[in-house]
Ligand SMILES: Nc1ncnc2c1ncn2[C@@H]1O[C@H](COP(=O)(O)OP(=O)(O)O)[C@@H](O)[C@H]1O
């Protein structure tokens with residue numbers, strides 16, 4: 001028996017009952033559509049989180065003091081007042097660390113920024129010029145401050161877009177203007193490119209950047225630094241860079257082997273993987289739910305195929321009488337089931353693509369349809385068809401032709 | 409001496425119904441030669457269908473021998489029997505058994521789909537020829553529900569002829585038809601027989617048997633009479649003698 005003939009027979013049988021074939025497919029269509037759309041949502045949110053995190057500077061390493069390192073066991077201090085990080089640490093890193101290509105101290109203070117009659121509460125962060133490299137943050141306008149500005153504690157600053165929007169009239173050019181932060185005048189020399197919200201929902205553009213010396217002396221009046229930002233050479237070396245950084249700081253802080261770190265090193269890569277694994281879990285969960293609906297679709301196929309075999313008992317008897325072998329009947333019903341499941345799969349993929357598109361357009365959730373989810377759905381569909389179609393087909397093939405012909 | 413298509417000897421068929429054994433055929437022997445038109449007569453329950461199922465290789469006898477076209481079927485497997493039916497037998501059923509929502513020509517092509525040695529082109533040609541033989545060349549694309557009972561049975565006859573079988577088996581093929589259409593079908597069978605087709609026709613109506621060349625009568629699973637028909641009635645003439653009605 002030629003396979004071609006069997007496929008022809010199966011297709012004609014399906015054509016004779018288009019509506020039923022479609023209704024049988026519906027379970028698969030919805031199942032596959034759900035798989036594609038769910039995985040697309042999972043992948044989309046994963047990708048958008050990754051994008052956001054890497055927009056913060058993908059190789060960025062952050063060092064903060066440990067607040068529980070206060071000697072004497074007294075009350076824990078606010079992190080910003082712990083004084084373990086110093087400019088000597090920065091120098092040590094610059095001189096000794098090989099996997100680090102940029103490092104910047106950071107101190108920050110909250111305050112009111114005033115331009116003429118307009119004011120706005122914001123944060124001023126004191127950093128070195130390298131900070132913009134570490135954060136992967138270009139300027140929209142103007143120039144960054146220089147090392148001389150740092151050395152001279154110059155009263156210059158870079159302004160974030162949110163601050164611009166709140167203290168300048170639309171159309172005003174902030175570059176060259178002087179504003180006041182906590183009553184101290186700062187000259188704006190550049191505007192930061194817009195970054196939007198970070199992964200935690202904080203507005204990254206609500207900021208002023210100034211030389212760290214300026215902020216240390218004129219705003220906070222502190223000699224120590226609060227945070228160290230550094231960047232690894234590339235993402236592959238970020239692990240090595242982290243370890244190296246810890247070692248350099250331990251040496252610089254003269255910690256003995258028995259003593260614990262008095263600082264905490266965080267990498268962006270760590271954050272990314274934490275978030276990725278959360279959204280990975282989400283993807284798996286969504287896929288599992290969708291997979292169950294695919295299973296239900298498969299059972300639907302099996303159910304309808306059983307009904308179909310019973311209903312078409314007489315047809316099966318006739319086919320056997322005119323020479324169909326058991327295997328021919330088996331293949332016919334199996335092919336019918338596979339055609340149903342694969343056609344359902346194709347329609348399901350289209351539905352899934354459409355649903356993903358609609359979700360992005362109307363709910364503005366990020367979605368990402370992955371090729372692997374499409375291929376997987378197809379494979380699962382074919383297997384579903386074979387698996388759930390086999391038993392009804394086998395039942396059909398084992399009918400006795402005489403009894404089948406007599407069936408009413 | 410004509411070739412023997414069917415040779416059965418002491419054929420028995422028993423059915424087990426729980427603890428009871430129903431003997432449907434209790435030792436039947438006869439042979440059918442090429443070109444014969446045999447009717448098998450008998451009242452309901454006499455074993456006609458059971459006999460025809462064995463002749464058509466749908467069923468195997470419990471005892472006895474059956475040679476179809478000189479092939480002993482006793483030791484053939486299910487698949488070999490299927491192949492034999494496909495190549496050597498044409499079935500015509502009382503209830504036509506056409507596939508619904510399937511055109512006449514496709515219904516006729518069906519047996520050839522289960523024969524992989526026949527190409528698409530050849531298949532179509534053979535089906536056209538078979539439909540021509542039953543004079544339905546103008547109804548190729550009609551669906552069964554667009555055809556009258558007589559036309560449907562003619563499609564079924566074309567389907568039985570399409571594989572050029574050594575023997576056509578019909579079980580009460582006129583049972584669902586009015587007498588006029590029955591005569592038309594019998595006229596067709598007579599015509600096919602004249603062209604050399606071997607036909608075994610089961611019926612319980614004595615007047616149908618008159619159109620055949622030989623009648624075997626069964627009773628309680630035994631042959632009680634087996635006689636050549638000396639003056640065969642012509643179904644065509646009977647039709648012509650019927651009062652003309654709107655058709
Ligand atoms: N599959 C079967 N199981 C049990 N008994 C059967 C079966 N087929 C036929 N019979 C019995 O065999 C006898 C002959 O049946 P059948 O050949 O159908 O008669 P006919 O076609 O002459 O009316 C009947 O008594 C019937 O009940």
Ligand SMILES: [Mg+2]
Pocket residue numbers: 456457458
């Ligand atoms: Mg009968």
